[in-house]
Amino acid sequence: MEELQKTDPQIADLIQKEAQRQASCLRMIPSENYASKAVMTATGSVLTNKYSEGYPHQRYYQGQEFIDQIEDLALKRAKELFQAEHANVQPYSGSPANMAVYLASLKPGGRVMGMDLAAGGHLTHGAKVSFSGKFYEVRQYGLSRETGLIDYDLARNLAKEFKPGLIFAGCSSYPRTVDFAAFGEIAREAGAVLCADISHISGLCLTGCHPHPFPHADVVTSTTHKLLRGPRGGMVLCRQELAAKIDKAVFPGLQGGPHNHVTAAIAVALKEASLPAYAEYCRQVVKNAAALARELMARGFSLVTGGTDNHLALIDASTMKLTGKVLAQAMDQAGIVANANKVPFDPRPADDPSGVRLGTPALTSRGMQEPEMVKIAEFIHQVAQAPQDQANLRKVRDRVAELCAAFPAPGIEI
Ligand SMILES: Cc1ncc(COP(=O)(O)O)c(C=O)c1O
Structure with missing residues (x-):
């Protein structure tokens, strides 16, 4: 980053902030991941x-x-x-x-x-x-x-x-x-x-x-x-x-x-x-998604199709009297980044839908496994209990930061 710092400190600074963000939050947008340093x-x-x-x-x-x-x-x-x-x-x-x-x-x-x-x-x-x-x-x-x-x-x-x-x-x-x-x-x-x-x-x-x-x-x-x-x-x-x-x-x-x-x-x-470690990674992605789905449902969340076979799950937030946007924004404030998403036959519009889409690819790249999914389900539950309560969101954010510190993000040096 030294050269970039000299040429364009504004962009260098923003890249560093983004690196910090990627390292210090739980990235659960199912289409996102961490590319290796080699890539x-x-x-x-x-x-x-x-x-x-x-x-x-x-x-x-x-x-x-x-x-x-x-x-x-x-x-x-x-x-x-x-x-x-x-x-x-x-x-x-x-x-x-x-x-x-x-x-x-x-x-x-x-x-x-x-x-x-x-x-x-x-x-x-x-x-x-x-x-x-x-x-x-x-x-x-x-x-x-x-x-x-x-x-x-x-x-x-x-x-x-x-x-x-x-x-x-x-x-x-x-x-x-x-x-x-x-x-x-x-x-x-x-x-x-x-x-x-x-x-x-x-x-x-x-x-x-x-x-x-x-x-x-x-x-x-x-x-x-x-x-x-x-x-x-x-x-x-x-x-x-x-x-x-x-x-x-x-x-x-x-x-x-x-x-x-x-x-x-x-x-x-x-x-x-092509390496055996990648097959192991993919198997863990699926196991983590299943564990996350199970733990969310155990805490009263309604999931589309009642679970998952792959790397993602869809929460129907309407059953908790929330919209997808309200829940996704509150989760974001607590350091859990996912996206609001339509659920099947959603009566709400695409820019303010009923669901939240969550995935495990990036979490699994950090080495997180089933015990961490239990904690994350607990965090999301705590957010959903009081999504407008800033003190509540700050408490979850602190616990998210602790978890992230224990599982460094691959490819990112802060
Ligand atoms: C199923 C599917 N196909 C295609 C794409 C498009 O990829 P890109 O955003 O790289 O154009 C996406 C992106 O989310 C996708 O989910």
């Missing part, structure tokens, strides 16, 4: 200086002898880890990875089916406010009112009737297992390409903690941050027969030069994710 070193490297339009060994610029080796390594590791025939690690993030799948599989105005944003889908799966809802004809499936689980019958009937060219399976706030095999059947019956977006659960899929999307999906997309603990980026994995279309869609269809510093950091994260 951050690659992200902050000289590779940011290089232009490399094209793909390894087929570039439009000279001087690629090392960049090609870096991207080759990232691709080899991605294919091995995700058991994929083909990989593309150039998408700038998860949304551009999904855009590439649209471009590769549909004509403008083509038909796509995805999970409703309000039910836990992602913006890029057909939401009206996103490019996907503006440039394509969309039908959305959702959840069963009785169970809160994905309504596969509804999805099947919709696909039969609508005949989409592309179906997205995958979610941003769904606490249960996604049945990729069922989606595979639905897509085959409709003659659609199936894209499994595993951005949230990538690590669980590759370590056996969640069923794998291959061979059911034709294409798999993922962010490289979140559970994978890499830099902010995206990837597309697919069958060989779709490879040329996907590559053309990413470059030159959507993007120019790849972010080589990010490609290198993705390669590092994939190496880390």
Whole structure:
């Protein structure tokens, strides 16, 4: 940070404050994590200086002898880890990875089916406010009112009737297992390409903690941050027969030069994710989420679907006569950072919904286990008892600080 201090002390100071914040609060937004020092070193490297339009060994610029080796390594590791025939690690993030799948599989105005944003889908799966809802004809499936689980019958009937060219399976706030095999059947019956977006659960899929999307999906997309603990980026994995279309869609269809510093950091994260310690980490993420859910319910919280199978849980705060926003803001003041979120069939608006979404990836990266989840459930309960009482929130904040001090945040030096 010395150089940055000299050049731009304002930004250096803000980065240090953010590092302090990340170290001293309980980060429970399920899409966030701690990247390792090694990943951050690659992200902050000289590779940011290089232009490399094209793909390894087929570039439009000279001087690629090392960049090609870096991207080759990232691709080899991605294919091995995700058991994929083909990989593309150039998408700038998860949304551009999904855009590439649209471009590769549909004509403008083509038909796509995805999970409703309000039910836990992602913006890029057909939401009206996103490019996907503006440039394509969309039908959305959702959840069963009785169970809160994905309504596969509804999805099947919709696909039969609508005949989409592309179906997205995958979610941003769904606490249960996604049945990729069922989606595979639905897509085959409709003659659609199936894209499994595993951005949230990538690590669980590759370590056996969640069923794998291959061979059911034709294409798999993922962010490289979140559970994978890499830099902010995206990837597309697919069958060989779709490879040329996907590559053309990413470059030159959507993007120019790849972010080589990010490609290198993705390669590092994939190496880390291939180690036994990462599988152990993912198993603990799931165990921690289950423990947290159990302890919250034991203290009277109502959770959507009555628990979790993966890394996240959704509190329905309405049963405690609170809104999601009030609870999330009070938790934040107490040092527990999560996000307000819609619950299934939520009568409240998206900017002031009924739920709070919580996840365990970042806590688990700090080494926290089941006993710590008991404490955290207790903290959240104490916050919910008196969310406007500043003295109450300060008491919880002190206990949060103690817990954080006992579990240093990886990759952060204060
Ligand atoms: C399921 C899913 N897909 C795609 C994305 C988009 O990723 P990004 O924010 O990197 O564009 C997200 C991000 O939260 C996500 O949850």
